[in-house]
Amino acid sequence: MRKNPVPPELQTTVSHVSDRCLRSFHGYQIKRTFNVIQSDLNRTLKPFDLRMITYSALVLIVDNPGLRQSQLAEAMDIERPNLVVIIDELERRDLIVRDRLPQDRRAYALKATLAGRHLCDNAIAAVKVHENRLTQGISPDALTSAMKVMQLIEANRSREG
Numbered sequence: 001m002r003k004n005p006v007p008p009e010l011q012t013t014v015s016h017v018s019d020r021c022l023r024s025f026h027g028y029q030i031k032r033t034f035n036v037i038q039s040d041l042n043r044t045l046k047p048f049d050l051r052m053i054t055y056s057a058l059v060l061i062v063d064n065p066g067l068r069q070s071q072l073a074e075a076m077d078i079e080r081p082n083l084v085v086i087i088d089e090l091e092r093r094d095l096i097v098r099d100r101l102p103q104d105r106r107a108y109a110l111k112a113t114l115a116g117r118h119l120c121d122n123a124i125a126a127v128k129v130h131e132n133r134l135t136q137g138i139s140p141d142a143l144t145s146a147m148k149v150m151q152l153i154e155a156n157r158s159r160e161g
Helices: 026-048 052-063 069-076 080-092 114-134 140-160
Strands: 096-101 104-112
Touching: 026 052, 026 114, 052 069, 052 080, 052 104, 052 114, 069 080, 069 104, 080 096, 104 114
Parallel strands: none
Antiparallel strands: 096 104
16 A cells, blocks of 8 residues: 655755744843853853852852842742752852851851852953953943843833732
8 A cells, every 4th residue: 555645835844944033032032142151151160160050159148248048049039949959069169158147046147268259259250251252242332231121121020020
């Protein structure tokens, strides 16, 4: 028994995938841009044995000595239980310490160690190089405008919630 051949109009081979429609959406373009940034940032942070999330936590702790875990979770916009794994990793590496707060024995104040501050400084310097490389050829005015647009999008979400 012979199979019926596929009609020519159904025989399609895509040689190039077009995402033209998707690229007309700001969110899609931001996501594509974020993928580029994240990939390059991961390579940048690898020598420091940091990931984007551990780097972010470390910078916030260095910049805000005595920060409580709940404040860090809010600043990073992550659930508190997910933060525990990050804090444990940084503490295990002796980059931060957790001190119980005398006024609330359930809460901890997070502080960077000397090693944590040094690693943070070196990682920030590398991230600045990473950002300069990715924004090469973009005018300072365009970068300022892009930052403002992203902040406004974030603010619009905050107003809805």
